[in-house]
Amino acid sequence: MNGKASWLRAAARGLVENRRMPTDAEIAALADHCLLEASKQLAQTEPPLDPGAIAGTPSRAGLRLERVFDVRGVNALGDQAKLELADADLAIVYGPNGSGKSGYARLMKHLCGARLAGTIHGNVFDLTPEAPSANIEVRALETHGPATDTTILSWDSARGPLGPLKAVPVFDSATSLEFGDSASAATHTPRSMQFVGRLIQISDQVAANLRQRADLLVTQMPVLPSDLIQSPAANELRQLLRSKTQRAAIEEVCILSDEGRAERVTLEAALAQANPAELHAKVVAELERLAKHKAAAVDREYATGEEKAGEIVAAQLDAVNKRAAATAHATSFFQGLPLAGVGEDTWRRMWAAAEAYGQAFAYPDHTQPNTEEGARCVLCQQELNGDAKARMQGFADFIQDRLQAEATAAELRAVMLVQALPGIPDAQTWSTVSQALGLDHQTSEALRLAVSARSSALKVAVDVASLPVADWAEWHAAQASRTVELEKQRDTLAGLIDVEGRKLNQVRLLELRGREWLAAHREHVSAEVERLRAIEGVEAAIRLTSTNALTTKNNEIAGAELAKGFCDRFNAEMWRLGGRGLPVVMTHQSKGKGRFTFCAELRDPQRAIHNREVLSEGEQRVVALAAFLADATGSDRCLPIVFDDPISSLDQRFEEAVADRIAELAETRQVLVLTHRLSLMVLLKNAVKKRAEFHGSTARVQVLSIAREGRAAGVPATIDAFAMKPKEGLDKVVRDARSAANFDGEIRRAVLRNACSNFRILVERSVEEHLLFGMVMRYRREIKTMGHLKKLTAIRIEDCELIDGMMSKYSAFEHSQPMETPAWLPEIEELIADASSVQAWIKPFEARAKAAAEGRSSTT
Secondary structure, eight states, X not given: OTTSOHHHHHHHHHHHHHSSOOOHHHHHHHHHHHHHHHTTOOSSOOOOOOTTTTTTOOOOOEEEXXXXXXXXXXXXXXXXXXXXXXXOSEEEEEOOTTSSHHHHHHHHHHHHTOTTOOOOOOOTTSSSOOOOEEEEEEEEEOSSSSOOOEEEEEEEGGGOSOGGGTTOOEEOHHHHHHHHHSOEEOSOOOHHHXXXXXXXXXXXXXXXXXXXXXXXXXXXXXOOOGGGTTSHHHHHHHHHOSTTOOHXXXXXXXXXXXXXXXHHHHHHHHHTOSOHHHHHHHHHHHHHHHHHHHHHHHHHXXXXXXXXXXXXHHHHHHHHHHHHHHHHHHHHHTTTOSSSOTTSHHHHHHHHHHHHHIIIIIOTTSOSSXXXXXXXXXXXXXXXXXXXXXXXXXXXXXXXXXXHHHHHHHHHHHHHHHHTSXXXXXXXXXXXXXXXXXXXXXXXXXXXXXXXXXXXXXXXXXXXXXXXXXXXXXXXXXXXXXXXXXXXXXXXXXXXXXXXXXXXXXXXXXXXXXXXXXXXXXXXXXXXXXXXXXXXXHHHHHHTTOOHHHHHHHHHHIIIIIIHHHHHHHHHHHHHTTOTTSSEEEXXXXXXXXXXXXXXXXXXXXXXXXGGGTSOHHHHHHHHXXXXXXXXXXXXXXXXXXXXXXXXXXXXXXXXXXXXXXXXXXXXXXXXEEESOHHHHHHHHHHHHHHHHXXXXXXXXXXXXXXXXXXXXXXXXXSOTTTSOHHHHHHHHHHHHHHHTTOOHHHHHHHHHHHHHHHHHHHHHHIIIIISTTXXXXXXXXXXXXXXXXXXXXXXXXXXXXXXXXXXXTGGGTSOOOXXXXXXXXXXXXXXXHHHHHHHHHHHHHHHHHHHHTTOOOOO
């Protein structure tokens, strides 16, 4: 044991210290121990067992049956049925046919779980029979020390045999058939085998506990879809689902990028198309539209960008500055003019219009303004005088001045730059383009308003920093993403247009779908790997519960102790029972895990044949008794043994041997014999008496007579006529006869009839005990004459007449009578008188016999 697994040593220590099998909780604790040991996580191993610890385990206590009472629903046994067994080492339950002996026998077989116990019934003649039940008082016998207090066990047929009585062996006709000619297992095994056998049971229980734990580790792993069985993911999954797989490997395999997911969606959509060429054309057209949208957006962004905005602001600022310079010059030039505003923008437009009018209508062939003699003002059409001519010529010089020209040029350039700004699409058009890009409405509208605000501000801005900001980043990102998506669709569809390309894309889609499935169930894969790792640990622990080594050891012990011991005990029992000359040998056969079956077979037959086909019934019974006793005496516990008519079919020689063996058994354990044969009762009593005389036996024998009262069987007889001495019995007959006067009718007759029957038996006993001085006894083989022959001379004719008269008068109460001669019942006083006369005869006759033995006469 000290070389075995730590958990098994712990189990062995528990058996030694507790002297019982472990509870469910203790089995679970041993399973925990085994798991930790298998995973090499055990903090401390079980210490070695001390030498002799196993062999020194005390055996279980013996047992005695004290009484059987409160019997209900067992055959015809009545409410008063009971067996008082406390004062008997050998209890003989005697009763004639129909007295209830078989009911007690069946009850004992079911109480003890006897082999082939059969079915037990209540009284089949009752309309509503009770369920079989009984109470049994037992006393435990400690191996060392006095007997303990008694315990009352309650039994009913539904619960099966009583645990404390299951080891009590019971012999009956059915048992004799099993032991006599068929293979049967030994009931009792050597203590070392019991210990190893219990370790085997514990190992099996621990293994079962571990298997239950493994069964609870139910997989939560989803089943891979059938359409992905041929995908690369299926093979990757098989590689991952191993107990040694690390988390990093799972993370590496069970992942799919966003690009991969988008590719999967694109492939699925493309492969779902019935006409990929048509869709390819649509995607190409969509890409072209996106390119145009991008170009327009780039132009619009550039036109309002930092560079262009700076150019427009600079031009507008230059125009403002140059106009201010020209205006300052004009102000100084025209200072003192009667009208204000000369040189301002309004005035200048007026001058330009007048100049255009003069060129077109008033003086088309003359340089403007016309200040020659007789010329008129093109506005008021009055003839110009000297001052007017000078003022008009001064206006012309002002207009043609360099500062004015530069201001006008700057203003024209600024206006042209502003006019070159691209227009802003309306809200509907802008939204439609944005939707095509996949840009959400809120972001799209915010950008449109920002661009519009920036464009409007540019028309008057003189400072770039004050312009509203328009961020095109999200627009460009959406456009780029959508472009990439459409390009992938375009390329995918281009690959689908030919057959080979379609196949390649189908393979790629299968790969992507499988990878996506693995990514979605990454945690399930991790959990399954952990489950497999746990199961592997449990299986390693289960391997530590293997019983191979224990079975080998048990087989070694069984061969050396059980098989040989059983056969040796059988041979010894055959010798004791007088069957040593029978051609029978006990054989055994291993059934594994230290279990053997035994079978009595013919010795050296020339062909295979059952012994029942050769041996007589009596010889078969002797073989069965020897096998039964070899089995029953194999235990080191002091347990009762129950026999139900053990001498059936035996001759006188074997009967005496069986009686002597039972008397010998009664010296070391309680024996209960149920019989309807007076011969066996007498043989047993004589055997006990003989062993007391020659071997100093102190075994106590007690006869328990049972009888039937009406329909109730198994009732203790009012007088034990076969166990009680005639003098005491006759006193009891007189008392019972007098008690009959207290009853009426049928009860009175039954009591009186029973008293008459007992009186008849006691008269017979008086012949054996007194008239013949015990020289000749029924069913006793030997004749004892020493010191008695002279007593026979004391017998007189009146002695014989008294005995003969009483025997004849009361014969009808003990022997069956013809129907035409019904039995009569004497009066109570008549029975009392007859019993008293026999009682009065005994004492003087014994005095005469004693005097005759001493050679002197007696006048008594």
